[in-house]
Amino acid sequence: MEDKEIRKAGLKVTAPRLKILELLETCGEHHVSAEEIYRLLLADGEEIGLATVYRVLTQFEAAGLVERHRFEDGYSVFELNRGGHHDHIVCVTCGKVKEFVDDTIEQRQREIAEDKGYEIGDHSLIIYGRCRDPGCPNHGKADNKD
Amino acid sequence: MEDKEIRKAGLKVTAPRLKILELLETCGEHHVSAEEIYRLLLADGEEIGLATVYRVLTQFEAAGLVERHRFEDGYSVFELNRGGHHDHIVCVTCGKVKEFVDDTIEQRQREIAEDKGYEIGDHSLIIYGRCRDPGCPNHGKADNKD
DNA sequence: ATGTATGCAAAACATTTGCACCTGG
DNA sequence: CCAGGTGCAAATGTTTTGCATACAT
Numbered sequence: 174m175e176d177k178e179i180r181k182a183g184l185k186v187t188a189p190r191l192k193i194l195e196l197l198e199t200c201g202e203h204h205v206s207a208e209e210i211y212r213l214l215l216a217d218g219e220e221i222g223l224a225t226v227y228r229v230l231t232q233f234e235a236a237g238l239v240e241r242h243r244f245e246d247g248y249s250v251f252e253l254n255r256g257g258h259h260d261h262i263v264c265v266t267c268g269k270v271k272e273f274v275d276d277t278i279e280q281r282q283r284e285i286a287e288d289k290g291y292e293i294g295d296h297s298l299i300i301y302g303r304c305r306d307p308g309c310p311n312h313g314k315a316d317n318k319d
Numbered sequence: 320m321e322d323k324e325i326r327k328a329g330l331k332v333t334a335p336r337l338k339i340l341e342l343l344e345t346c347g348e349h350h351v352s353a354e355e356i357y358r359l360l361l362a363d364g365e366e367i368g369l370a371t372v373y374r375v376l377t378q379f380e381a382a383g384l385v386e387r388h389r390f391e392d393g394y395s396v397f398e399l400n401r402g403g404h405h406d407h408i409v410c411v412t413c414g415k416v417k418e419f420v421d422d423t424i425e426q427r428q429r430e431i432a433e434d435k436g437y438e439i440g441d442h443s444l445i446i447y448g449r450c451r452d453p454g455c456p457n458h459g460k461a462d463n464k465d
Numbered sequence: 466a467t468g469t470a471t472g473c474a475a476a477a478c479a480t481t482t483g484c485a486c487c488t489g490g
Numbered sequence: 491c492c493a494g495g496t497g498c499a500a501a502t503g504t505t506t507t508g509c510a511t512a513c514a515t
Binding site: 184185187188190220221222223224228247 | 493494495496497498499504505
């Protein structure tokens, strides 16, 4: 059960925390915003406040349970921290996100940080592109400038 | 003069636009927020509104004149688009930003996008670390020229 | 002259916080 | 029982927008 995860974070096991964690587990690689989580839980019959969602997510982030990403738009999305670090490739048209890790890139980053006189911490690499999924609205189209 | 840049963007040449463009030119690699631009121009004796700063920056961004970045905190910083693409390495302590380009990483990104079935567009790579500057640890002024 | 830009104030956002009430351990 | 958690409303901080006026062309 995810009770343990919550306790391990030094938090009490409450309905909102359990529900949010469960929801994130069902999301897999899909990244959800606080607002989305809020609406999904409401729709699921939970009585929960948006403020609580934010509070819990912030606590989970501090505990390393979830990761927060600030993609291009002005809000954050969250995903369960499944251990391994990874970067993201996002479809600018349909928003689909895939994850990847590349050792060459990871290594070069360490070298660059060293070279620039920084002690490396985290990093964030996001590739923006267009996916070739049939369902993607932009399927086949080329870059149109106007 | 930078009149041309503004006209080329289909915008009228006005004082606020000129001033903002000039200011960005003096900034070089230093990334400024809308608020900072606003305060700097006020301090410089300009009569300008914060809303105008945002409007102009948005227009400049759309015209490809400036780039907007959303680093870790909840606001945007802007820099003049000097043509060449580059990535960023940011000090999490003092906020200092350095730019870099690494061909190996650029190349790997193209391969990854291809591999994952994306037609690559842009990307954003930000390395977070701690710089080894003497004046760094305690917030201080963050106005390091580098 | 005329369509744009502007400054200001107010709105719209995502997110945080104060507070009185609830609840898990 | 009580520290910690919650929902709600109000506060925050950033960015956007409505509107009447001012200005570039």
